[in-house]
Amino acid sequence: MKRIHFLSRMTLALAGLGMFLQVNTAAAADTFDVAGLKFTKPASWKSITPSSSMRKAQLEVTDEKTKETGETVLFFFGGDGGGTDANIKRWLGQFVEPRDEKNTKVEKVTVGSTAVTYVRAEGTYQSGMPGGPKTPLKDHVLLGAIVEAKEGHIFIRYTSAKSLAATAEKDFKAMVESALK
Numbered sequence: 227m228k229r230i231h232f233l234s235r236m237t238l239a240l241a242g243l244g245m246f247l248q249v250n251t252a253a254a255a256d257t258f259d260v261a262g263l264k265f266t267k268p269a270s271w272k273s274i275t276p277s278s279s280m281r282k283a284q285l286e287v288t289d290e291k292t293k294e295t296g297e298t299v300l301f302f303f304g305g306d307g308g309g310t311d312a313n314i315k316r317w318l319g320q321f322v323e324p325r326d327e328k329n330t331k332v333e334k335v336t337v338g339s340t341a342v343t344y345v346r347a348e349g350t351y352q353s354g355m356p357g358g359p360k361t362p363l364k365d366h367v368l369l370g371a372i373v374e375a376k377e378g379h380i381f382i383r384y385t386s387a388k389s390l391a392a393t394a395e396k397d398f399k400a401m402v403e404s405a406l407k
Contacts, residue, residue, distance in 0.1 A: 258283050261302045261377040263405035268397035271298070282380075287397075289390045296386025296394055298401075304378045310343050313381060317370050322350040322362060337406040344399070345370035348388055367391035371402045 257264050258273065260282045267273060267285060276284040276299075285298040307313065314332060321328050328347040335342050351366035369384040369391065384391070384398050 260300045260405075261375050261380055263373070263375055263380065265300070265401055266404035268394075268401055271397065271401075287386070287390065287394055289393075292387075292389065294387045294390045296384060296390050298382065298384040298398065301381040301383075302378060306374075307379045307381060310372050310374070310379070313372060313379075314343065314345050314370070317345055317368055317383065318347055320352050320368065321347055322352065337403050340406045341374040342402065342406070343370075343372040343374075344402075345372075346395075348391075351385060353385070363387075365389075369395055369398050371398070373402065373406070 256267050256269070258267065259265075265283070268287070271285045271287045274284050274286050276282065280301060280303075281299050282302045283300040287296045287298070288294070301307070308316075318325060318328065318330060328349045331344075331346040333344045335344065346367065346369055348365070348367045351363045351368060352360040353363050354360040363385075365388045366385060367388050371382040373380040373382065382398075382402055384394065386394060
């Protein structure tokens with residue numbers, strides 16, 4: 227009788243441990259590290275394997291109704307990665323329209339003790355690798371954040387159709403700022 231009672235208690239303890247590990251593993255999957263900062267992934271966004279070694283993290287968001295997808299990529303090169311202004315210029319240059327037709331917004335803020343520059347532009351986005359062929363995507367939005375972290379600048383770029391970006395912008399900023407509080 228004592229042996230059965232002991233085995234029952236062990237079974238319950240192991241089941242509880244298994245549930246604890248499942249919960250903690252799920253929580254761990256909701257965060258990811260880039261350059262020593264821990265970012266919290268928005269709940270509806272999916273972590274995917276980065277498509278190149280230059281990408282330190284890559285996320286995808288899908289609109290369940292339209293099935294449109296958006297992509298967020300985090301880059302870290304060490305140092306300032308060419309500088310904040312040069313990267314803003316490069317991001318804005320990925321649109322076909324002249325700057326005054328892109329509804330461009332550049333905002334510099336401080337979160338905690340870290341400088342962050344947010345960039346927003348919309349229009350016909352030229353998707354593709356630098357120096358490679360480009361695919362023009364009409365009515366698209368780029369949301370960018372340049373985090374001037376202690377280890378170096380982290381470049382975060384989100385792109386999607388304008389309709390999806392309207393709901394993703396709040397999640398994007400929350401994710402960026404989650405690592406800085």
